Amino acid sequence: MNGALHRLVQVPPGVQCFVGEEARQRRRIEEIVLSVFEGWDYEEIIPPLFDYADVFSSPDLLSRTYSFVGRDGSLLALRPDFTSLLAKIAAGRLAPREPPIRLYYSGEVLRYEPPKAGRQSELHQMGLEHLGGIPPAADAEILAVAGECLERVGATGWVLALGHVGVFHGLVRQAGLDPARVEALRERVEAKDPAGAAAALDGGGTSGEIRDALVGLASLAGRRSVLDEARRLMKACPEAAGAVEDLRSVVDALAEAGLSDHVAIDLGEVRGLDYYTGLVFRAYAAGLGFEVGAGGRYDGLLARFGRPMPAVGFMLGLDRVALLLERQSAVPAPAALDVEAVGGDSLGAALAEARRRRAAGARIRFGKATR
């Protein structure tokens, strides 16, 4: 193939194209998930594909947005996530609406990421935001919705790993650590490396119970009993202890609702600390090496748009759900409609026949009869 043509048919890294059965498969998953959102009385919102860049200016996303200058000179960005857009709309157009406001979305976001471990530049997210709801009720609700989505699409062996950023925040605040040390510690806690976490604290003047608790976070993951251990470890820090109890009431509610096998505790889940304010969680399932979805509480976000309100939400990655179901051989069955070829002596007769069969609900292929 000559050079120019060759380049024209290439696909840039990070974007994808789905054809036929692949596309159908994704659409089926999307329909199932959205029907669950509707079933819990969330309302769909279709936000714009791009908006003013400063709407998305969370530090985590800033370096990863595709931004451009609009015709009027304003700086615009392709949406790198839905949450900021929904917060903005809740504070703007939906300002007269009384909370709680339950909203869901489904669509592509674009962010610059080196394609790696299930990450793409263009990803389809299906998610919801529960705005104005407080813990534990709203937290338990969105976790139950997330669980039902995974159940309904046919995934097995899935687990919601729950943490609470208040535990880490409280300990770090009480220890009075400087930002560089907090970051080094956070990174080691996230890696579940207790020895590394201890090393990150060396020479920082943290000792005794607070030090033990910070190092302990790296291994506080597992069954519900982890919360008892956490309660003991956090005694010296009221803020962290309070966060553990907040989490416990959510976990207890989920257990009572029959979800204990699908709940894991992970107090070492300490990503996105500048954004989340309470519950954080990731959904994992056997067969896929990375999370299928994630979420948490971000009570500070709506204040940025002038309507302070607690908020909690989550999203599932459509690509990841599709990949998971493929790995688990749990792909939803396609609609069982055979294709009927429709033809006729004249174009008009054929078209009339096609319309008659379509009215009867048949799946047809228009053209010469091939019988």
Add this chain to the structure above:
Amino acid sequence: MSLTVALSKGRLLAGAERLFSVASLPFPDEPGRRLVVPMDGLRFLFVKDMDVPTYVEYGVADVGIAGRDTLLETGADVYEPLDLGFGRCRLVVARPRGTASAPAASRRVATKYPRVAGLHFRERGVSVEIVRLAGSVELAPGLGLADCIVDVVETGRTLEENGLEIVDEVASSSARLIVNRASYHARRDEVARLIDRLRGGAARAARAEAAS
């Protein structure tokens, strides 16, 4: 389904074998050319040492044994619950003995660890050109390919034999047990059992070493 363990055939193989034996866990005697070896409820993958973090990050293997040096270089998003204590080495900057310090801006660095080396110099505000090599890095300065190298050293003998001296330490490394994030939660019981066995094994091996 059994857990899959990713191991490298390189530097860390002997230590891994000793650890599994002390922990009374199965280990293939002579993997030979086989790259996938099922054995007594575990499945072993033998891959290149720099690839172990990748297999675990993507969940192809549930757990693996990888050097901290390879984790730093790959930046793999995996859990690292155990320092296994063997395979200790240092990542260092080395240059020909007796060179006066070269003008920082013109420094050329040969390494198998381009990410780690790049970050190390960037953090110090030094602009360097990274020359990526697959091996025999210590030859590069003598042959005029680079001004200095970033490489792992255990005893420092290879550096010495090639007329190099250590001028800076980038990081210290040892073998780590790494675990895939999803396996850690979704296959909690099996993974926790394996971590506990290996933790006990690593502690016993360390005691035995201290006693000998």
